[in-house]
Amino acid sequence: EAGVVQSPRYKIIEKKQPVAFWCNPISGHNTLYWYRQNLGQGPELLIRYENEEAVDDSQLPKDRFSAERLKGVDSTLKIQPAELGDSAVYLCASSPAGDTQYFGPGTRLTVL
């Protein structure tokens, strides 16, 4: 069984530039999560999807962050414009029933 796929694995951009991350969850997993992990901290939930519906986006900074999960499968997370403080690892995870999560390898974003 293929795991959660994320791309790119690494991204370096200058501040004020846009950036997008892509996630392909495990087939059949209805729940999809986007997390941000800052150095020395645990993953912080940004948004959770049940199929194509965003059921928890309370921690998503909506002024610059957006996400979508068209057709309830793949998902993209976008930042526009990026700020220095957005440098972090962005993790995507999926789960079949909202419990045990299967994580992708993450995208390490560096904003210069």
Added chain:
Amino acid sequence: ILNVEQSPQSLHVQEGDSTNFTCSFPSSNFYALHWYRWETAKSPEALFVMTLNGDEKKKGRISATLNTKEGYSYLYIKGSQPEDSATYLCAFYYYSGSARQLTFGSGTQLTVLP
């Protein structure tokens, strides 16, 4: 967002040593406690899902216990090996109204020295 604390933040042990670390969480509105292992350059991997007070789970040399009344879980590693080097994260699932929410601890970074 509730506070989940893990201690110690990091530790170094010698190969063959046994070690343990703690995840502390609020004792109210408990739903589940998960442990994950996150090796460098890899994806976080689920170790245990714990739901009942008094739960004890074991996978090889790694085991975990759960006390929901006092709000803590211990993770034990017996006879540590270099391949156990990783960050160990706990995730606290709790009820918030009718919904379930999730908060991760900041992790314990374990380094096993050969």
